[in-house]
Amino acid sequence: MASPIQPGSGLGSGLNISSIVTALVDADKAAKQGQIDRGTTSNTASISGIGTLKSLMAAFNKTLTDLGSTTNSQFLGYAATTSSASVLGATASNTAVNGNYVVNVKNLATASKVTSAAFSGGSTSAIMAGTLSIKQGTSTYNLDIKAGATLQSVRDSINADASLKSAGVSANIVTDSFGSRLVLGSTTTGKGSDISVSGIPELAIDGSKVVGTDSSPMAATSAGAIGALAIDANITIDGMALTSKSNTVDKAVSGLTLSLVATGTSTVTVASNNDGLKTSIQKFVDAYNALANGITSLTKATLDSDGNPTVAAALTGDALPRSILSAIRGPLSETGAGDKLTVLAQLGITTDQKTGALNFDSTKFTAAMNDKKLGGEVQKMFVGDAGSDNGLLKRMQKALSPFSDAGGVLDQRTTSLNKTKTKLTNDQAALDRRVETLTSVLTKKYNDMDTLVGKLKATASNITSMFDAMTAQQKG
Template sequence: MDNSIVSALGGGSGIDTTSLVKQLVDVQRAPQQQRLDSKKETLETQISAYGTLKSSLSEFQNLLSPLSNSDTFKARSVSIPDTTIITANTLAADAQVGNYQVQVEEVAQQHSLVSSYTASDKDAAAGLTGNLTIKLGAWTYDEPANPDDLVSFAENENQTGLTIEISADDSLQGIADKINAEESDVQATVLLVDGNYQLMMSSASGKNNALEVTADNTDLDGFQFNATTHLMTETQKGVDAEVKINGLSVFRETNEVDDVVPGLSFSLNKASPGEKITFSITEDKGTAEQSVRDFVEGYNSLFNTMNSLTGVTRDEENNLTSGDLSRDGSAKVLMTQIRNMIGSSVPGVDTFNALTNVGIRTTLDGTLEIIEDDFQSAMDDRFTEVAAIFAPQTSASVTGVDVSIGSYAVNTVPGTYSGTITTSPTKGSVIAGDDFAAVDTVLSPGDYTFAVTVNGTTTETLTLDGNFNTAEELRTELQSLINNDTNLKASNDFIDVVIEGDKIKLQSRVYGSDSKVEFSAVGAQFDDNVLFNNPTETTGVDAAGTINGEAAFGAGDVLLPKLDSDPYGLNLSIQEGTTGDFTFNFSRGFAGEMTRLIDQFLASDGTISIREDSINNQLTGIEDDQTELDRKMEKLNDRLTAQYIAMERIISSLQTTGSSLDGLADRLPFTASNN
């Protein structure tokens, strides 16, 4: 039976069933796997393309940053000749343009004192007790007869004095450390002089920052420097800097000058009377011009990137090729929105309000170009209007209203709005009931203690001490005494003491209904002699009014538009005394609007993020489909394998049966062999 069916089937080893099963499974898998792979590749390409798009948008947005800053259009340049007399430090964007001559007649210096008390060991206990009170102010000297003799001291109400408690175990270095630990402009240093240690005290520079030191114990006389006792040696007087600007003499407490030439900060290095330093501050339009050119170049780069991703272009062989996002509707809408903004007028700007006014035009291929003649004409002749096109602008029709852009202005609608101030903001105050009269706490001793509550913060018990012959002397002492209170300093609640008519008035420095000043405690003599026996207290008032026809929210001197109204996000600061109708305007400028649009694209809930999430969800779906396909193919593999194993068993059985039949006829009875 050589030609039997068993032989034909290759009995025992003729078929590689493993290979056959794999081929059958691969044939079944191929079309489905191809669809999954193709879709996955497309989606991954889109994800990569969106990454490229986001990077390009971010780079373009960075180029918009200078144009969205109004300081770019206020840039200044200064040319100061080489000199050792002054050093220019900073030049603000809005520095005053002009020609200047500067003469340094005198440089500021600190007031410095050295104690007559000496110690051989600066770290040994000095055995001194008592309190040192240090104040800062201006000394009047007996000039010109005795220029070193002290006459009187006027305390600087804007400076913080201090009182140091000294115990017997304090060393000279310990006294210095206690002084330096206080929050003041007084510095103490221990110096080694001729084998002994002395204490040097120095203040901030300037005539009005000189030191007065008094002690309540004769142990500390060696540290006193006042009109009565001055055993400390004055090594250097406090002197103001004197600078002449175009012939006008001005005086400053420090050698760091930032308010003489508006916008220019410079240091005074040395005095050189009569020597003039001439310089000019001019507009620097080059900064803005370069920023505009960078914007055009950046936009063209972005446009080319977006066009290659969303459009159809020709390759090097002139064959049409589609971008990776050419069939992505979201990407195309994004590109359309950017192009529409390029060609639109800027919201909130009435005239001269489009890029074309600056000489920036769109070419046939969609990129931008600068028409140089038009561009230079705009930069030279209409620079302020160019700034209004690109940078944010706010303005008001009255000087008593200042409009600023708040932190919630992302959705503020540009435009012109109307407003009415019905209530002007005021500060809380308390004013004496009677006119000023001289006060002398020494000649008329008694209880001159008092405490003041300012905006809800109450001072510690304070004590008025001294002879006050004028209202100005009392005003200065009260303001210094109250504002140096530790409680008020901690809460940052301060007052101004003013003279209104002939009455002393204490006034909070903040506006609004939370602004209030009142005496929480007064001693009998303070009440009678300082003329606060019948004070009038007035609580501050919040600004009130309407904005765009709707009631505004007033807080102190600030008016805020109604929540979620078109102008919401703008802050209006109202000067005291301002009332009536006004208008105000807001524009983000082109750079601000484009930046806002790109922010929306790049936001976590923006167009690109939503599209990426959709693509990633589809990729996740493909992974699930791949898992399901693998599961089905594995089952198919198992089924075919089982079938072929069964077949192999049948074939094996047939082979065994065939072998047992071989020669059977020869063994049957009554048969003869073929031989």
């Protein structure tokens, strides 16, 4: 705000009006300005502190979510490796046992792909109205094809059908030297999954008939399975033969899932996953300590050489951070859902009584894995039973949800602080307006006083001059 006070002394009085007005205005606003400044400093620090707290909790919650993934488990007690990843992949669950298995993939399971006869008119060829029936295995899907349909619109209708989409059936148009064909494929593999189409004669496909081979070369009227029928996968495990409709084989070896990639032979080795478990546990410990130490830094004041607090932290004296620390510490002391593994101390995880951070003793962890054979229960302790919230990670997220959820305690605190910030801004604007008004009023009053003093001085000077003139005449 530009000051209306002009520097210099009053012409009439000789007083420094600018300094007088400034001193009076400063004295008037000092108390309120100090209150606003202190409130702004505290409010800014609190907003920054709550923002940092939100970031810390978001990072911690993300780590808990990643570690608790049910599709990419981070706490498997056993690890499976293959000698040839180009042939197959392998994943061991907590029910696996140590061992080696020689797997020979003779052929992969394949899916059905069928074609209609060719349409010389291309994708815009007219298709008669009717009910198109698509059969796969024991399931039949009916589509109502309306008058005016084309080969392209039939394809679009198939791809838009929710039932076919969920069954993994899709359609496209492929054009060869004979014309355009409706080609249907499926993600379902295995013998008996061949697709057949009926109901509209020109789109009829006998899925049990193979076309496009040396014995049955492709012609304009060719309609059927392209190249071969769908078949099961054929493999041997340590010489024992088995078939699978899927290229994911999860019931051949207890606790082991095989993902078939190509024909060939590969050795699968199943062993304790100590390194993987240790890495996942360390991630949990590091994430917990980052949150706990971050909260401590937001609340702990800077101390001088005598140990006395000098500079307050952003949230010093605030009860909210202590409430969050208490919430995340609660689940640590609760008994887990496992049978033999029930508390974190069995894995070498303990709480530092001075700092509140977690310590991870790798020696105790190794003993728990090798001597006590607890590796298979680590996942149950951290993730819990399938479909339940009894794992440590879920219990921690549940404890933190009142603070971190949308509309929770942190959001409410942020809203409150922003309202206070707005009020402080308005208070400052009001004070600035008052200062401007007061400055203008005082300046006018002192300028008026200065003008009056100037006039009185001029009058006094005139009277003095008159008396001086009269005195001179008398002497003359």
